Amino acid sequence: MFNNFFHKLASPKHFYRIAGALIPWLAGACLLLALAGLYYGLIVAPPDYQQGDSYRIIYIHVPAAWMSLFIYMVMAAAGAIGLVWRMKLAEVIAISSAPIGASFTFVALVTGSIWGKPMWGTWWVWDARLTSELILLFLYLGVIALHGAIDDRRTAARAVAILALVGVINIPIIHYSVEWWNTLHQGPTVTKFDKPSIHISMLIPLLLMALSFKLYYACVVLMRARCEVLERERSAGWVRELVETK
Amino acid sequence: MTLTEFLHMGGYAYYVWTSYGITLLVLVANIVIPLRQRRKLLTDIARAARRVRREP
Numbered sequence: 001m002f003n004n005f006f007h008k009l010a011s012p013k014h015f016y017r018i019a020g021a022l023i024p025w026l027a028g029a030c031l032l033l034a035l036a037g038l039y040y041g042l043i044v045a046p047p048d049y050q051q052g053d054s055y056r057i058i059y060i061h062v063p064a065a066w067m068s069l070f071i072y073m074v075m076a077a078a079g080a081i082g083l084v085w086r087m088k089l090a091e092v093i094a095i096s097s098a099p100i101g102a103s104f105t106f107v108a109l110v111t112g113s114i115w116g117k118p119m120w121g122t123w124w125v126w127d128a129r130l131t132s133e134l135i136l137l138f139l140y141l142g143v144i145a146l147h148g149a150i151d152d153r154r155t156a157a158r159a160v161a162i163l164a165l166v167g168v169i170n171i172p173i174i175h176y177s178v179e180w181w182n183t184l185h186q187g188p189t190v191t192k193f194d195k196p197s198i199h200i201s202m203l204i205p206l207l208l209m210a211l212s213f214k215l216y217y218a219c220v221v222l223m224r225a226r227c228e229v230l231e232r233e234r235s236a237g238w239v240r241e242l243v244e245t246k
Numbered sequence: 247m248t249l250t251e252f253l254h255m256g257g258y259a260y261y262v263w264t265s266y267g268i269t270l271l272v273l274v275a276n277i278v279i280p281l282r283q284r285r286k287l288l289t290d291i292a293r294a295a296r297r298v299r300r301e302p
């Protein structure tokens with residue numbers, strides 16, 4: 001039964017329909033979690049004893065940075081699946097992820113910069129964490145540009161997958177950069193083996209926002225993937241039927 | 247806490263609200279782009295299908 005379900009899901013026609021049904025639920029859940037996260041983060045949580053209210057940027061900065069890494073791993077994994085098993089849907093997910101990942105990387109960099117100005121006294125330093133995150137943005141932009149440069153969509157997907165896989169080397173570098181090198185950026189406070197060194201009243205909104213961003217990605221990647229499927233299948237019978245019933 | 251206090255953000259209003267504003271802008275853009283793309287694709291495909299039918 002499960003096999004059958006995955007076969008159906010992998011067919012573009014069923015994917016288009018199932019994704020379309022999922023999107024409103026994902027969007028609703030994402031919005032609710034975001035509202036809860038913003039309420040607890042901006043109103044309920046106390047100011048930081050060192051950074052005052054400026055620390056509240058953490059509730060978008062850190063989830064965005066997590067997403068920038070998470071989406072890259074999804075993109076590389078989907079790309080690998082597309083390369084090995086020639087699964088079209090994996091190719092679609094890989095390329096649809098790139099602009100969203102680039103957006104979250106951009107948000108992480110910009111909010112970090114705006115947070116750095118009052119706390120560090122500078123918008124930017126060329127240290128390991130910031131530089132490796134900037135390279136991540138360039139990797140995403142490289143993936144988007146490479147995909148746009150190749151006309152045949154399947155060849156483009158293969159090229160993109162290889163570039164994405166090579167770039168995976170950057171992911172552990174970003175994550176461990178604050179431990180391997182001396183940097184202005186603070187060390188991890190949540191993702192470490194010890195107990196998180198962040199108070200529960202600040203941790204809860206952070207996790208709510210992180211979950212909300214995950215759902216946001218799921219929702220938007222499906223929206224983009226549906227467009228990509230339509231584009232690839234524009235001459236297929238089911239797409240014709242779809243536009244005729246409209 | 248009053249609304250003014252909330253908006254003041256302990257003196258960091260400029261930094262906090264700029265960050266949240268830019269984030270909101272980016273997130274909304276990522277929703278609008280595929281919505282518009284899908285509408286455009288559907289009309290394009292429908293137009294192409296009509297053209298094919300008219301020229302047998």
